[in-house]
Amino acid sequence: MKKGLFDPERIIIRLYEVSKHFGETDALVNVTFDVCRNAFFFISGPSGAGKSTLMKLLYLGEPMSSGYAIVDGMNLTRIRRNQVPMLRRRLGIIFQDYRLIPNKSVFDNVGLVLEVAGIRSRKVIRERVMAVLEKVGMAGHYDACPPTLSGGEQQRVAVARAMVGNPSIILADEPTASLDPEAAEIIFDLLVSAHSEGATIVITTHDRYLLSKGCTGIVCLKDGRCVFPDGAGR
Numbered sequence: 001m002k003k004g005l006f007d008p009e010r011i012i013i014r015l016y017e018v019s020k021h022f023g024e025t026d027a028l029v030n031v032t033f034d035v036c037r038n039a040f041f042f043i044s045g046p047s048g049a050g051k052s053t054l055m056k057l058l059y060l061g062e063p064m065s066s067g068y069a070i071v072d073g074m075n076l077t078r079i080r081r082n083q084v085p086m087l088r089r090r091l092g093i094i095f096q097d098y099r100l101i102p103n104k105s106v107f108d109n110v111g112l113v114l115e116v117a118g119i120r121s122r123k124v125i126r127e128r129v130m131a132v133l134e135k136v137g138m139a140g141h142y143d144a145c146p147p148t149l150s151g152g153e154q155q156r157v158a159v160a161r162a163m164v165g166n167p168s169i170i171l172a173d174e175p176t177a178s179l180d181p182e183a184a185e186i187i188f189d190l191l192v193s194a195h196s197e198g199a200t201i202v203i204t205t206h207d208r209y210l211l212s213k214g215c216t217g218i219v220c221l222k223d224g225r226c227v228f229p230d231g232a233g234r
């Protein structure tokens with residue numbers, strides 16, 4: 001892949017020779033791939049392969065050690081500190097452990113995203129939050145606190161939180177790893193529906209079942225290296 005050939009209309013994520021070191025540990029080594037707009041894209045590989053680290057680099061949870069990355073038109077190597085919130089607004093992020101705020105209601109967990117994005121109208125927030133909770137089947141639990149919900153329900157709320165800002169990309173880091181097969185299927189189907197509404201979906205997983213469900217692009221990582229470099233978002 002040549003660094004110069006870049007069509008932002010087609011490519012939503014580009015990583016070019018990206019490396020990440022934690023001290024002596026090479027978490028990622030010269031990782032290069034593209035993800036096309038509206039791809040349903042898997043990053044697979046065994047535990048310790050570097051999948052979560054790769055996700056963290058994409059949302060700037062960690063800086064890369066070297067290389068070059070573009071996410072939805074924003075060059076992560078050159079991004080200024082005051083542009084980071086703009087990048088994050090283009091992303092919806094889902095974690096294996098849900099990461100909901102335990103003492104806030106389901107409604108507030110989801111609504112916070114819109115407040116942080118600067119939406120002031122309570123009416124607009126109410127309508128958008130309830131619409132997305134309806135979509136994930138959690139509207140009836142809008143005033144519950146996360147610890148009173150099952151893992152599958154909490155992850156549905158996390159999906160609602162990721163979707164409510166209409167992000168261009170949803171990053172899901174092992175989103176079904178803590179769930180039973182039935183709850184996992186629901187979460188996967190919700191991601192499929194976000195994809196059909198236009199989002200680009202990037203999922204890390206080592207779950208063969210999930211991988212068997214099909215995707216439009218895949219890269220496999222092993223010891224921080226791409227072992228399937230032909231995985232550019234097809």
Ligand code: ADP
Nearest residue numbers: 022025026027046047048049050051052053054
């Ligand atoms: P995966 O998500 O595929 O299980 P990770 O990205 O979590 O893999 O980890 C890749 C490698 O980087 C592992 O060797 C892990 O121990 C190391 N690593 C990840 N995060 C850190 C960190 N914050 N400090 C030190 N080493 C880390």
